[in-house]
Every structure is written in structure tokens, then in C-alpha cells.
Amino acid sequence: MDVIKISDEIDSEKLKVDIYVPLDACACEWDKFMNRVFVELTPFIKHIDYDTKNLNSIEAKQLNLHNKCIVVDGKKIFSSSFTLKKELPKLLKAKGLI
Numbered sequence: 001m002d003v004i005k006i007s008d009e010i011d012s013e014k015l016k017v018d019i020y021v022p023l024d025a026c027a028c029e030w031d032k033f034m035n036r037v038f039v040e041l042t043p044f045i046k047h048i049d050y051d052t053k054n055l056n057s058i059e060a061k062q063l064n065l066h067n068k069c070i071v072v073d074g075k076k077i078f079s080s081s082f083t084l085k086k087e088l089p090k091l092l093k094a095k096g097l098i
Contacts, residue, residue, distance in 0.1 A: 014049040036081035
């Protein structure tokens, strides 16, 4: 039990990144976006807990998402990897991860 609790604590300290793409569409519609996002995430991957989610989901509708995007900690929404690249180090520093 203690091992699970420690693992959960470690994961909660990471920056939560959700990548929303239309998973029910052809991968050719979103694969380049995913590649660009992971180019930016990879240098910091040990500090990030990421998940790929469907843009056509109830959760995405609740967040009012209409295009491919990245949601950080359930609050900050980025529509481009360029903006993510600029803001990611700041977000990680603010959370005390780097």
C-alpha cells in the first residue's frame, strides 16, 4: 500500500498535460501536431504526466475545446506547440519542478 501512495504522490507533483486531438479521425489529421508537441515535451518528460484525449469527447466539450490543443493542469490551453515551447519552462519552474 505504501508503495502505491508514494507513486501517487510522485505523479501528483508532475505537470499534467492533456493533448486533445480528434482520435476518431484519420491519424493524418493530427499526427504532425502530436509530433510537434512531443518535440517540446521530451526535454522535460520526467516532470510531465501526459495523456492523449479525444477532441470529440464530453470532457473536451466541457472545456469548450474545438481544435487540436494542449491543456496543462486542466486550466491553461495552448493551441500551438510554439506557444507551449515558450510557456512550458515557466510552468515547470512555477510548480518547482525545474
